[in-house]
Amino acid sequence: MKFVAVIRQVPDGESRLRIQGDRVDLSGATLILDQMDEYGVEEALRLKEKHGGEAIVVGFGPERTEEAIRTALAMGMDRGIHVVYEGYADPVTVAEALAPILKEESPTLILTGGQQADWDSQALGGALAEALDVPVVAWTTALELEGETARAKHDLDEGAEWVRVRLPAVFTTQQGLNEPRYPTLPGIMKAKKKEIKKVAFQGASRVEILQESIQEKTRLQKILDGKDPVAAAEELVRLLHEEAKVI
Amino acid sequence: MILVVLDHDGNKLRKASLEALTRARKLAEALGEGVAGVLLAEGQAPVEEARGYVETLYVAELGPYTAEKWAAGILEAAKAGVKAIVAPSSRQSRTYMGRVAYALKAGLLEDTLESWAEGSEVYATRYAYLNRVTQKVKSAPPVVLTVKPNTTPLAEPLGQVGQVVALPIPPVSSVEVLERVQEEKKGVSLTEADVVVTGGRGMGGSEAFKQVEELAALLGGAVGATRAVVDAGWRPYSEQVGQTGKTVQPSLYIALGVSGAVQHLAGMNKSKYIVAVNKDPEAPIFKHADYGIVGDVHQVLPALIQAVKKLKD
Numbered sequence: 001m002k003f004v005a006v007i008r009q010v011p012d013g014e015s016r017l018r019i020q021g022d023r024v025d026l027s028g029a030t031l032i033l034d035q036m037d038e039y040g041v042e043e044a045l046r047l048k049e050k051h052g053g054e055a056i057v058v059g060f061g062p063e064r065t066e067e068a069i070r071t072a073l074a075m076g077m078d079r080g081i082h083v084v085y086e087g088y089a090d091p092v093t094v095a096e097a098l099a100p101i102l103k104e105e106s107p108t109l110i111l112t113g114g115q116q117a118d119w120d121s122q123a124l125g126g127a128l129a130e131a132l133d134v135p136v137v138a139w140t141t142a143l144e145l146e147g148e149t150a151r152a153k154h155d156l157d158e159g160a161e162w163v164r165v166r167l168p169a170v171f172t173t174q175q176g177l178n179e180p181r182y183p184t185l186p187g188i189m190k191a192k193k194k195e196i197k198k199v200a201f202q203g204a205s206r207v208e209i210l211q212e213s214i215q216e217k218t219r220l221q222k223i224l225d226g227k228d229p230v231a232a233a234e235e236l237v238r239l240l241h242e243e244a245k246v247i
Numbered sequence: 248m249i250l251v252v253l254d255h256d257g258n259k260l261r262k263a264s265l266e267a268l269t270r271a272r273k274l275a276e277a278l279g280e281g282v283a284g285v286l287l288a289e290g291q292a293p294v295e296e297a298r299g300y301v302e303t304l305y306v307a308e309l310g311p312y313t314a315e316k317w318a319a320g321i322l323e324a325a326k327a328g329v330k331a332i333v334a335p336s337s338r339q340s341r342t343y344m345g346r347v348a349y350a351l352k353a354g355l356l357e358d359t360l361e362s363w364a365e366g367s368e369v370y371a372t373r374y375a376y377l378n379r380v381t382q383k384v385k386s387a388p389p390v391v392l393t394v395k396p397n398t399t400p401l402a403e404p405l406g407q408v409g410q411v412v413a414l415p416i417p418p419v420s421s422v423e424v425l426e427r428v429q430e431e432k433k434g435v436s437l438t439e440a441d442v443v444v445t446g447g448r449g450m451g452g453s454e455a456f457k458q459v460e461e462l463a464a465l466l467g468g469a470v471g472a473t474r475a476v477v478d479a480g481w482r483p484y485s486e487q488v489g490q491t492g493k494t495v496q497p498s499l500y501i502a503l504g505v506s507g508a509v510q511h512l513a514g515m516n517k518s519k520y521i522v523a524v525n526k527d528p529e530a531p532i533f534k535h536a537d538y539g540i541v542g543d544v545h546q547v548l549p550a551l552i553q554a555v556k557k558l559k560d
Contacts, residue, residue, distance in 0.1 A: 160484070
């Protein structure tokens, strides 16, 4: 069995973002393995521990993405593949870049994050599934292998459902699926020796980013003292009704 | 042709579909195209209502949702050739539109705030970096575009009845829906709600959410929850607001006993007005609030319910 986690490197949500020349400048930001993708790495490791086989991390992005691939290797993934690409690429283009590699690896299943923390895209799972002509289950919160199929629970906009899906398939991951482990010191040492195969990608993004801006909305900051809860509540309701006019 | 995916609740078109129609018409006008709709049924599809909005309405009885079937249905409707496909943004659409975009090798513009055409290219604005950054993006047709709810005026019916075309659907059977875990629907849906009342860890337990529900109902809004609340099992995942949950942008967002972690802010920081109630004056949520009360949520919330009732009388 072969379990693949597709990952990207993104700025930490707590990082300060700056704009330089109409584009986000990440030079001062802390970059991490996307936390949504971390659930996929953890799930690949758990599936391997339970069913045997191999767990592979595939990363897409610039040279620095290697750090995130090493993090996944330190968590326990067996080997890495890095598709090197500078700049922005839309999910269809990323899927085009990854498809030949995934076809060659022919994994049992593929995991990737439900939403990317930099481009806020939720489409990579769907695009990858189409590229490989396999099913996709999005926003997975439970996953069990049953021979040639998997049983999975996933969220919809309203409610959730259990599905049985033919393998291979793509699953997008999220909170609730598992608790990702931390890399251990021996894990970090071992990760340094693990193979990362580099693959260049020459394609171009169909979608172009023209401008990025940060608009921090100035908040009114009218904070009331709640020692007298009734008076404070009445004043707040008055402000929302008469000043903000939202109730 | 501009194709618009008309999402419905098994009874009538969703408000978000009427927003998608407005966007589709705007693109159609600029690009000199007509508008066709596609109605993918599960349960009773509102065919009569939907055909009042488009010249041609493609209808497919697909049964329970899977991304494969929905993508296949849309691609079937798009066979005549499309410049753009527009759908209301949802978890489902952002998955199946990924498939559709790949199949058409189209530019995918997700969760857009605005969209327009200049010359032959399609432009849009959207949020990125956990809702902190606004991007202006463009792509040449074909374009696949999803419309963030509550961003666009609702379309009016055309005053004429469109032609209905039944779609043949290629058999797709790789995903079998075993069991639908329906959550009790109370009031409006979270992503479309104009008022969201969210409880955080400070609520102390699931019992206290009865009052959160009461306040939300009084304001005609929806209940939200933070990750800590969902992790504790007090509320379902479907109510989670934040990076790993839903993104909301209501006129009024009320955060009760919410500390204001970055991951939570990512899901609500674009709300028009933010109200915070927390006993800790240092809680980060107050930095992002328009109005707030520093106080015990267990005393303030019942007082708020009474004050709103008094206002309504």
